[in-house]
Amino acid sequence: MKALVLKENCEIEVAGKKRQIEDLPLKTEPLELVELPIPKPGPKDILIRVSACGVCRTELDQIEGRISPPKLPVIPGHQPVGTVAEVGTKATRFKPGDRVGGTWLYSSCGQCRFCRNSEENLCEEFQGTGCHADGGYAEYMVLNENYAQKLPENLRDPVKVAPLMCAGVVGYRSLKLTGMADGKTLGLYGFGSANHLVIQMANFLYPNSENFVVSRNPAERELARQLGADWAGDISDRTPKKLDCAIDTTPAWKPVLFALENLQKGGRLVINLIRKEPADKDLLFGLDYPEHLWWEKEIKSVANVTRQDGQEFLGLAAKMRLEPEVQEYGLAEANKALVELKSGQIRGSKVLRIGT
Ligand SMILES: [Zn+2]
Ligand SMILES: [Zn+2]
Numbered sequence: 295m296k297a298l299v300l301k302e303n304c305e306i307e308v309a310g311k312k313r314q315i316e317d318l319p320l321k322t323e324p325l326e327l328v329e330l331p332i333p334k335p336g337p338k339d340i341l342i343r344v345s346a347c348g349v350c351r352t353e354l355d356q357i358e359g360r361i362s363p364p365k366l367p368v369i370p371g372h373q374p375v376g377t378v379a380e381v382g383t384k385a386t387r388f389k390p391g392d393r394v395g396g397t398w399l400y401s402s403c404g405q406c407r408f409c410r411n412s413e414e415n416l417c418e419e420f421q422g423t424g425c426h427a428d429g430g431y432a433e434y435m436v437l438n439e440n441y442a443q444k445l446p447e448n449l450r451d452p453v454k455v456a457p458l459m460c461a462g463v464v465g466y467r468s469l470k471l472t473g474m475a476d477g478k479t480l481g482l483y484g485f486g487s488a489n490h491l492v493i494q495m496a497n498f499l500y501p502n503s504e505n506f507v508v509s510r511n512p513a514e515r516e517l518a519r520q521l522g523a524d525w526a527g528d529i530s531d532r533t534p535k536k537l538d539c540a541i542d543t544t545p546a547w548k549p550v551l552f553a554l555e556n557l558q559k560g561g562r563l564v565i566n567l568i569r570k571e572p573a574d575k576d577l578l579f580g581l582d583y584p585e586h587l588w589w590e591k592e593i594k595s596v597a598n599v600t601r602q603d604g605q606e607f608l609g610l611a612a613k614m615r616l617e618p619e620v621q622e623y624g625l626a627e628a629n630k631a632l633v634e635l636k637s638g639q640i641r642g643s644k645v646l647r648i649g650t
Contacts, residue, residue, distance in 0.1 A: 297432035303359035337384035345452035347430035348373030349644040372423035373459035374430025415598035446612030457643030461487035472539035484543035485514035554586035
């Protein structure tokens with residue numbers, strides 16, 4: 295099978311951008327297209343023929359070594375969608391031909407206090423798809439049947455479903471964690487793959503709410519208006535109303551302070567990001583208690599997802615026929631997609647179309 299493999303950490307070369315990681319090689323093609331044997335499913339596994347796989351910002355972090363996979367080489371990709379090609383000898387949940395998807399949650403231990411408390415996203419032994427084990431940038435991959443998600447009947451196009459598997463599910467979890475309810479105001483900082491899905495969910499779930507999008511990118515603000523934002527402004531703008539709930543998806547720190555300033559009393563900001571750029575000390579010391587935190591304002595991060603999140607979200611996506619804006623690439627164009635993602639050429643979600 296054809297697969298894209300990360301063999302060594304490197305800095306992804308982007309035209310016009312200064313070097314940032316001096317000790318790593320500079321590459322425009324960080325992943326290598328190779329021919330590998332089709333993996334064999336273990337007893338409780340399913341073999342998936344991958345139709346499409348979403349491209350996530352986390353892949354940039356994996357390649358550039360900020361969240362390096364524990365061992366290399368590895369096949370990245372944690373938003374795979376495809377059909378079951380073969381089932382393991384003890385696997386009973388699926389049959390060949392079933393349509394399935396995988397999320398970032400590759401496995402959890404099932405025994406730690408978090409797993410026992412329905413918080414497998416916080417598991418002590420959490421393993422990520424395409425990080426601790428091979429992912430979906432390949433024609434085939436293997437998943438334990440209990441961690442594969444059954445896909446709703448009416449979500450047919452794999453390219454439109456793939457971005458739902460991380461951007462959608464984690465976006466859904468972030469929205470839940472904000473405590474959002476109908477009538478409350480919502481602020482979205484950054485408008486990439488996740489938040490462009492979150493706004494559609496919010497419009498569907500909370501029809502009497504207003505949502506405000508904040509992005510420094512004019513194209514993202516334009517897309518936000520098209521997808522029903524009540525207002526879209528630049529990163530330091532005051533939102534037209536105070537925010538009860540906010541989600542930050544930007545890699546920088548400044549938007550956190552701007553979002554906290556805009557929060558209503560008792561409001562909550564959720565940071566949906568696996569990694570923030572190293573904090574500038576001046577910026578952190580700019581945290582002003584009366585301005586940013588007094589009046590019971592809260593700040594919280596979102597880490598990973600649970601299988602329950604996946605099921606709830608896919609049910610919602612099917613009900614509202616949620617569709618991402620997609621930029622499509624072939625498997626061999628993955629490096630191009632990653633370079634464009636790093637350089638900010640983004641409209642919605644990037645997806646690799648791999649098989650049928
Ligand atoms: Zn992701
Ligand atoms: Zn656990």
